[in-house]
Amino acid sequence: MSIHILGIRHHGPGSARHVKEYLEKVKPDIVLVEGPPEADNILEWVGKEQLRPPVAILAYQPDAPQKAVFYPFAEFSPEWQAILYARNNNIPVRFMDLPMAHQFELKVQRTPAADPDAAPSVNNSMAPYIPGASIVRRNPVAYLAGAAGYADEEKWWEHMFEYRQDPVDVFNAVAEGMQALRQDLQLPYDREEQLREAHMRKTIRQAEREMYTEIAVICGAWHTPALLNMGKAKDDNELLKGLPKVKVATTWIPWTYNRLSYSSGYGAGINSPGWYEHNWRYPTDDGTRWMSRVARLFRDQQKDISVAHVMEAVRLSTALTSLRGLPKAGLEELNEATLSVLCNGEDILLQLIRDELIVSDKIGEVPTDIPRPPLQTDIEKQQKKLRLPQTADYKDYVLDLRKDTDLERSILLHRLEMLDIKWGHRYGPSGKGTFKEQWRLQWDPGFSIDIIEKGNWGNTVEEATSKYVQHQARTATSLKEVCTLLETAIPAELPAAVAVLVQQVNNLAAATGDVMQLMTVIPGLVQISRYGNVRKTDAALVENIVAGMITRICISLPAACIGIAEDAASELLDLIYNMNDAILILQDDELTKQWQQTLYNIARNDSAAAMLSGYATRLLADHRQLSGNELVRAFSYAMSSATPPPIAAAWLEGFLKGSGTLLLVDNDLWTVVYNWMHQLEENIFKQLLPLLRRTFSGFTKAERRKLGEKAKGGVSGAPGNHHQMMENIDTERALKGIPVVLQMLGVK
Structure with a gap:
């Protein structure tokens, strides 16, 4: 024995x-x-x-x-x-x-x-x-x-x-x-x-x-x-x-x-598996075959590599081996020869060799009939059906949601994402409400653990995702968290989970009195209504909730704009900005009227934060509810000499948020701003300069350039000062031309 x-x-x-x-x-x-x-x-x-x-x-x-x-x-x-x-x-x-x-x-x-x-x-x-x-x-x-x-x-x-x-x-x-x-x-x-x-x-x-x-x-x-x-x-x-x-x-x-290539749960990682595989398959290779693979890789990257380059690199690696008294050229000698001959000393190309050859992105295969958890079996079945293979390297997919196969792919990827199995990552043209999504997929063997863990929720991807999301919905206490879940559950097509999420959103929205929290979640809920058109999903599930929340916001928002600090006003201004975009997307006449009335209440309230009052006035102008002389009067009142300069500057910052186009096209408004600036004392102007600079820094370069050119022209926009131009006119000579002009016009 x-x-x-x-x-x-x-x-x-x-x-x-x-x-x-x-x-x-x-x-x-x-x-x-x-x-x-x-x-x-x-x-x-x-x-x-x-x-x-x-x-x-x-x-x-x-x-x-x-x-x-x-x-x-x-x-x-x-x-x-x-x-x-x-x-x-x-x-x-x-x-x-x-x-x-x-x-x-x-x-x-x-x-x-x-x-x-x-x-x-x-x-x-x-x-x-x-x-x-x-x-x-x-x-x-x-x-x-x-x-x-x-x-x-x-x-x-x-x-x-x-x-x-x-x-x-x-x-x-x-x-x-x-x-x-x-x-x-x-x-x-x-x-x-x-x-x-x-x-x-x-x-x-x-x-x-x-x-x-x-x-x-x-x-x-x-x-x-x-x-x-x-x-x-x-x-x-x-x-x-x-x-x-x-x-x-x-x-x-x-x-x-x-x-x-690294320690992964059992502690025996190696640095160069691709190189080891080469040694296993070609134990007698003197470096020629390896250098040929490197040359092929470089040629695929449009690098000019000849047979002479390969031969010279092999000779150099052999010489290094002899100088170091080694039995055979190793990876270090081959890399040094590659760097000198094939890379011209540019070590950045060695990273390509490491990724593609020394480590490699090879992935193994396992028979489909090997016993495995039911959830993993369902995932692999769908991967095969939808032609989404598991790959160790990145692979990009652009999905057209109008095509049945791409839509099914999108649904699977969204469901796995909600199960915290991060096989796919969205990027690029993945805007909500469009017909296109772009995903980058890379399979990690570690997903096997996640799949086994989530298998407790169901035997199929749909069942496991639906039950897992419902569990998250019932345990969530934040309205924003539940709305985020709802937003991601819609493209995953989980009707049972969506119903639970909608009910939870309704419950949490009814229980909260924080208008800012309600405004935070409105844009996401409105995006869901857009998904309803793209994915043939019934968007009416959330429309009633959105309408009720907007009504509550419209009632509470004017009071929330009173007596707040500058930082809180800036935060609320961003929420109003997003809220206005959501109202425009919905295109609901009744909700639009409610919103416009809320803007009126904010704009006309002297106790409201000046920045918010100015922005509300601007939005009313954008909605064409305030224009002409009425808009000029509101602007003149806010920018009058009776208004403290810091408050007037804050009002102007709110009014001009995001764009100064109004000042370029409306000379009446330009005149009010110009005259207000002209009458400021020097010390007050210096105090307001940082705030004004912050206001105008949000404009595009073209807008800033045109506003600067217009400022040089004074109130009229022409070169020079308007009052100086009037003083330089020869009145006696001008009167002599009046009869001639009247005769040309046919006036007797």
Whole structure:
């Protein structure tokens, strides 16, 4: 009976190659792999064409989906190759780590950033780097690399192990290195780690009792010494006795190289999965094939790259390899050669190589008949039906809501957005009330957790979204929050949820006496009425509520404009601005009359804030309810010398909010403003100058230029001062021309 302990580096292509070669040589009759035993029942899918790495095992608590962990696998992962060997040769394969049923209760979260012993990273690849204790436990390779003078443990491992030919020597060296590391460092040994290794040994003993003669064990390099020294079964059993236990479910999910490039719930991220895949598929490549891929990428970006460029870059990388005494050109040498020859020293192009080749946006595939939560099944079904594939890279869609397929796509994306599954992000021409929406989609494997968590609300997207939104509506206490939900529920086409939201809006609106809160939500509710036309939704659901709220606003607003500070007046002015736009959109004669009467009450109330009174007057002019001499009288009264200059300036700021076009086209108003400015004393003018400057800064550049030109012309708008022009007229000479003019006009 033989037990073969193969200490590996997670996601190392050299380790994967050595594991495959070793298994083919010793031909074990059972394979044990570090991983969650709860996933043994889904290993039958490995080797089937529809399960294409990168993929991950998702282990989670059904009653608490936020407690979950991923076990990712790439094609070049040693564990994947070990499982694949067992499946292809019809021998048993099992996971042997401590069950997640126990780990979920015992797991202690650690991050390198929280390790007080962690040393800072350095950029010099040959500078010593000695990491802290927690990093050593998670990644012992980092310590060995630092001891050898490497800042990058991936580079050290690549040079020391990836290119070795004899797998037996490699695994013996790994075992010796880890044994020395664990003996010399004397690191704190936490209970969770003891339990994990105890369960691994227990699984090995179980295989022995089942009379397997060649047992292959694939585990992280750090655990190798603990499994070579089996110890006493009694001690391990005592240690594992009485552990807390929870229910755990597992499934396969697609993974991405982007997610594989960093630690994601199980602590074995790598920096360059795309490069590792290249090494796995082309182990004898001297750099020529890699440089050809770089050249192809640059040509796709319209860069002029020739065959000579590629050959010269390969020669340079080979020369660097020889100078550094390395067995083979690594990624660093190839990148340096690329920077010098293909990029002309512009390192910005290296980011393109990193994104497309070194990391890559590859995403795996999972068979549709693998057991998974019902909600996830429904999402994938709709994605396939609507031709919205899961992609690791961004993909943009412009949806025309007049087309049935695009409308269904929009509904699905809005529903997922309301479920907090942020697959799609709206941007660009996504204005409400139009027939066009623009979305950018990017799938993240982490959505699997969100889907499982939201699956408690229903088995389909529509059911889950509707129940989840209804729950939010019933627990919300803010009118603005409920109105926002209603605004987003309309495009998601959730009639049951909309009915609950409408009722909640009605209840909260009736209970609030805050006119500003009511005015805040009116524009959003009016937008909903616009959606009614675009999406063939019954907008009458909210029209009655909107009408009632506007009536209450019209009654309460004049009183709210009295006795308020400047900051509050500015805030209320913006609300009135949005409110007026909403009234214009509704085009309801009765509501428009109510609003105009409210503006009259504000404009004529001497106690109202001057800024609001001025803006109300301007809106009445825009509504053509105030014009001609009546408008001039109102303007003259507000700007008269009897009005304190600060109040007159605030009134003018409100009247001119957003546009000074009225002053350009109405000379009577211009004359009133000009004369008011002309009669101001110098010290008062200096006090008002910041306020006036703020008023005119809101105008367009063209408006400011034309107003400046008009100001040079005085009251009449002609060059020079009107009074000076009158003084320069020769009256006696002018009288002599009158008879001639009368004769020309035919007047006797």
